[in-house]
Amino acid sequence: MELRINQKAYQVEADADTPLLWVIRDDLGMTGTKYGCGLAQCGACSVLVDGNVVRACVTPVAAVAGREITTIEAIEADDVGKRVVAAWVEHQVAQCGYCQSGQVMAATALLKHTPAPTPAQIDAAMVNLCRCGTYNAIHTAMDDLAKQERAL
Amino acid sequence: MNTRRFARTAGWLALPCLIAAGLLAWYVTREPASPFEQEQATTFDPALVSRGEYVARLGDCVACHSLAGKAPFAGGLEMATPLGAIHATNITPDPDVGIGAYSLADFDRAVRQGVAPGGRRLYPAMPYPSYVKLSDDDVRALYAFFMKGVQPASEPNIPSAIPWPLNMRWPIALWNGVFAPTTTYAAKPGQDALWNRGAYIVQGPGHCGSCHTPRGLAFNEKALDETGAPFLAGALLDGWYAPSLRQDHNTGLGRWSEPQIVQFLKTGRNQHAVVYGSMTEAFNNSTQFMADDDLAAIARYLKSLPGDPQRDGAPWQYQTAATDARPGAHLYATRCASCHGLDGKGQPDWMPPLAGATSALAKEAASAINITLNGSQRIVAAGVPDAYRMPAFREQLSDTEIAQVLTYMRSTWGNAGGAVDAKDVSKLRGHTDPASSSPIILHMR
Numbered sequence: 001m002e003l004r005i006n007q008k009a010y011q012v013e014a015d016a017d018t019p020l021l022w023v024i025r026d027d028l029g030m031t032g033t034k035y036g037c038g039l040a041q042c043g044a045c046s047v048l049v050d051g052n053v054v055r056a057c058v059t060p061v062a063a064v065a066g067r068e069i070t071t072i073e074a075i076e077a078d079d080v081g082k083r084v085v086a087a088w089v090e091h092q093v094a095q096c097g098y099c100q101s102g103q104v105m106a107a108t109a110l111l112k113h114t115p116a117p118t119p120a121q122i123d124a125a126m127v128n129l130c131r132c133g134t135y136n137a138i139h140t141a142m143d144d145l146a147k148q149e150r151a152l
Numbered sequence: 153m154n155t156r157r158f159a160r161t162a163g164w165l166a167l168p169c170l171i172a173a174g175l176l177a178w179y180v181t182r183e184p185a186s187p188f189e190q191e192q193a194t195t196f197d198p199a200l201v202s203r204g205e206y207v208a209r210l211g212d213c214v215a216c217h218s219l220a221g222k223a224p225f226a227g228g229l230e231m232a233t234p235l236g237a238i239h240a241t242n243i244t245p246d247p248d249v250g251i252g253a254y255s256l257a258d259f260d261r262a263v264r265q266g267v268a269p270g271g272r273r274l275y276p277a278m279p280y281p282s283y284v285k286l287s288d289d290d291v292r293a294l295y296a297f298f299m300k301g302v303q304p305a306s307e308p309n310i311p312s313a314i315p316w317p318l319n320m321r322w323p324i325a326l327w328n329g330v331f332a333p334t335t336t337y338a339a340k341p342g343q344d345a346l347w348n349r350g351a352y353i354v355q356g357p358g359h360c361g362s363c364h365t366p367r368g369l370a371f372n373e374k375a376l377d378e379t380g381a382p383f384l385a386g387a388l389l390d391g392w393y394a395p396s397l398r399q400d401h402n403t404g405l406g407r408w409s410e411p412q413i414v415q416f417l418k419t420g421r422n423q424h425a426v427v428y429g430s431m432t433e434a435f436n437n438s439t440q441f442m443a444d445d446d447l448a449a450i451a452r453y454l455k456s457l458p459g460d461p462q463r464d465g466a467p468w469q470y471q472t473a474a475t476d477a478r479p480g481a482h483l484y485a486t487r488c489a490s491c492h493g494l495d496g497k498g499q500p501d502w503m504p505p506l507a508g509a510t511s512a513l514a515k516e517a518a519s520a521i522n523i524t525l526n527g528s529q530r531i532v533a534a535g536v537p538d539a540y541r542m543p544a545f546r547e548q549l550s551d552t553e554i555a556q557v558l559t560y561m562r563s564t565w566g567n568a569g570g571a572v573d574a575k576d577v578s579k580l581r582g583h584t585d586p587a588s589s590s591p592i593i594l595h596m597r
Contacts, residue, residue, distance in 0.1 A: 018539070058491045
């Protein structure tokens with residue numbers, strides 16, 4: 001089947017029920033997207049499908065054939081994603097960094113739908129887990145992005 | 153009244169009592185007749201043994217008579233009854249603890265009548281009220297399989313924990329007299345061969361009613377075939393709600409086509425649902441091994457059982473969810489939507505829809521609560537474990553949160569199962585806690 005990832009077409013051979021995450025990481029070698037729990041609970045494997053955040057570990061690859069997939073590798077090619085990464089760097093959000101590609105994807109998806117989220121909306125949407133406990137830094141970076149948007 | 157007259161009257165009264173007691177004693181300990189009395193089976197054709205293995209698959213004997221990590225059919229599954237725990241027995245051909253010394257007639261009496269050699273009655277946890285429908289040919293094949301196809305294992309039987317006098321077995325003979333049929337399946341004239349084959353499997357070896365038919369006060373299944381309206385109408389047991397298999401639009405198979413029923417039993421999933429709860433075991437050990445013809449027969453038969461609109465409620469129709477500020481809506485979006493979709497439509501056939509799901513439409517919320525607390529068991533289809541499994545939320549969500557998210561799920565997208573009470577979550581949490589002292593009661597199946 002053909003997958004469209006980061007504006008490129010890939011031919012992949014995989015069973016219909018293979019999780020998208022395995023195809024991205026193992027077959028296509030894009031290892032920026034991480035495996036965390038495998039149960040859609042932590043969010044480390046978040047990618048964008050048609051601009052919505054999905055958890056790649058519980059997404060059968062057949063379900064996303066022909067749709068536009070964005071992974072962390074190309075997030076800076078997206079205007080919103082680029083601003084998120086810049087804010088992440090400015091606020092030095094990451095500690096170990098394992099969950100952060102998923103956090104950036106979740107943040108990008110939120111800002112695409114809600115460009116200037118309130119603190120409550122940030123808390124409601126940013127539910128990916130982080131074992132380092134960078135939640136406050138994430139919240140600050142997001143709040144900053146929302147304020148920039150309101151100032152425009 | 154003088155003494156002599158009294159003695160004479162008492163004598164006249166005692167005589168019928170004695171006769172009645174004698175008759176009763178005979179009735180409750182007798183070995184019922186078997187058509188195999190004169191048949192000595194000693195050599196077994198390999199084809200018959202393999203046919204018997206298939207019948208054992210249809211009957212899912214392994215479900216109760218085997219434990220993980222132990223020899224197949226060596227017994228051991230504990231079933232807590234309200235009187236105390238009983239254990240499934242060793243049915244390997246071991247001559248001492250197993251059934252190696254059983255003649256074909258002994259075997260037949262145990263399987264179809266629930267009577268062990270010597271007249272001891274089995275508990276109806278053994279589904280002999282269903283197995284009685286087995287044909288003579290299938291019993292003969294099953295015997296051949298258990299004698300030659302199963303390795304003897306010397307795993308000793310575990311005595312029941314039911315105290316005297318409740319552990320006396322003879323009253324079961326009276327229960328049998330009232331509730332257990334005594335005749336094998338007879339093809340119904342006016343129905344074609346496919347329907348009759350389906351009826352045979354569903355009522356007989358498949359013993360679907362053990363879980364799916366509601367039980368009466370004496371733990372008897374309220375109906376054992378399609379002539380009774382409660383047959384396969386859905387029942388609560390073991391902390392799960394086994395849904396209706398009748399043509400109920402919401403809680404039964406009304407929206408399922410025959411090929412979809414076949415697909416479900418063959419692969420464990422279809423666009424409506426994925427097996428979970430006790431059905432996972434039935435799928436892993438039994439239904440996926442059934443021949444395509446037999447699955448088609450089952451589907452044909454089940455589709456012939458009418459639903460009950462009164463019990464089932466107004467027919468479900470998908471409705472788009474409105475913006476919802478309830479805490480359950482946010483829990484759903486963060487905990488459930490990745491797999492089951494914000495729109496509740498799931499990712500068929502891998503992750504089931506919750507919109508229109510039986511667990512979201514049945515009044516009984518047990519299945520929804522149970523799977524949220526404990527997740528799903530591993531589904532192994534054609535030797536391959538499933539790629540996606542429902543995680544257990546026991547440690548992640550409180551009783552209140554589970555009640556909130558299930559209330560949301562059961563009242564959105566047209567679902568009308570109704571609210572879930574945190575107290576019910578708490579109760580089931582206790583009963584399904586592996587460390588609990590009041591574990592879930594496994595009923596007869």
